[in-house]
Amino acid sequence: MRKARSCRKQASGADPWPAPTCMSSTLPGEEAYVIDHGGALLDAMAAHGGTAEDWLDLSTGISPVSFPLPEFSADSWRRLPDPSHARHVADLARSHYGAAVMPVITSGSQAAIQHLPMLARLLERGAREVAILSPTYGEYEAAFGRAGFAVRTVSSLAEARDADAVVLANPNNPDGRMFAPDELAVFASARGNRLTVVDEAFADCHPEISAADRAGAIPGLLVLRSFGKFFGLAGVRLGFAFAAEPLSRALSEALGPWPVSGPALEIAAFAFSSDDRLARQRAEIERCHAMTAWAIADASSTVLGQTALFFLLDAGNGAAMRDALARHRILARAFDHSPRRLRLGLVASGEEAERLAGALKAIRAAVVRS
Structure with a gap:
């Protein structure tokens, strides 16, 4: 069996990010397969502080607008x-x-x-x-x-x-x-x-x-x-x-x-x-996608790929960009298999789009100054 990809270890010194929450499933004696999924907001809060309300979670490809729920029987x-x-x-x-x-x-x-x-x-x-x-x-x-x-x-x-x-x-x-x-x-x-x-x-x-x-x-x-x-x-x-x-x-x-x-x-x-509710959900996702695209373009970030629910950026160093965004309390997704890449989900509002654009520009400016 191929050896598992390990969860990222906590770096010594400057990087306080804890090992991510990983999913694994093995039998005794088997090699563990562990996957770092997005959405580990509690880990991010433990490393960088704040409450859930302080954070902008862009680490998953899930619509930021939830479909209305029915009255349950x-x-x-x-x-x-x-x-x-x-x-x-x-x-x-x-x-x-x-x-x-x-x-x-x-x-x-x-x-x-x-x-x-x-x-x-x-x-x-x-x-x-x-x-x-x-x-x-x-x-x-x-x-x-x-x-x-x-x-x-x-x-x-x-x-x-x-x-x-x-x-x-x-x-x-x-x-x-x-x-x-x-x-x-x-x-x-x-x-x-x-x-x-x-x-x-x-x-x-x-x-x-x-x-x-x-x-x-x-x-x-x-x-x-x-x-x-x-x-x-x-x-x-x-x-x-x-x-x-x-x-x-x-x-x-x-x-x-x-x-x-x-x-x-x-x-x-x-x-x-309900065709009407489905149409509204599609329109909401299109609105969120457009606002996220604006934030990325406003910060002059390079888009490598996208779907209606996420963008993939060339971040130069995906893990470093993820950690820098986390210091702005924005959660993003980096990948061990593609070290330059960073994935962003969708913002839900113009305020969130401005926050994302501001963080990306501040990080870019800090890199230029260094």
Whole structure:
């Protein structure tokens, strides 16, 4: 098994940033895979002070504007989730995402990612190598590495063609790279009965790139969708997986009964049932994106890539820029795999945009003076 990427150690001397909160999952004797995710606000507060209200958290690609919540029924809390309600939500999700098949409801797309190695071996019993279009979300490598797969990081579909399993994000996190759905359909079809995973966690504002309508017709294609990012409700932990049999059946069985809560189902039903509310959410994200773009441009920062929910910057030294922003109580995301890069989520207001622009300009001025 490949050795895990370690969480960043606390630097001696000047850098007071503590080791980040990391996620890991291992059995005794296994090599730990630890991933530094965004959103570690408590760690940032411990290192740099302040309260949550003092901080501007731009470390995730989650909408800063949350979708309105419904009035929950008492039964959603008191009773187990109703299977008929789950089927209704699955049908709403199928329509919302433009899919041809009913999805498996998951506790976020991460719940499905944990089972990808099992699905790869279901389709091809001797599967032992996965190609991951990189750099990207680290949990793909962690899931396959824990299962004993050889992990090959690649930069193009052509390099991945012969792998037992292929995983890519569309659009990609963190650089925003996108593939056309026709290109992905041809690629997945040519691979026959081998697993091809397309994670569309950030695709809600880019519907033209979705391959959800191809899932079901291509045996090895699995398309993942995340609910929380677009709706600004990541804490709900809700996602959907679209695939043909036997993938969908195997994933559903692996997740077991009641994979999500009753309140989560009510939120999804409410969210998927109003075109007006959905249009307002898209407009809010576009507004936040425009304000963030202004702040970045005003500070003369270089954008390397973007989606509707985040920007990737050339920071020169991503970790140093992250720490400098933290001293302004702005939380951003740096990457071990791409040391020059820094990812910023969206601001929610003009005041936050001015704060971000001011911090970026102050940091740039300090670098020039030094």
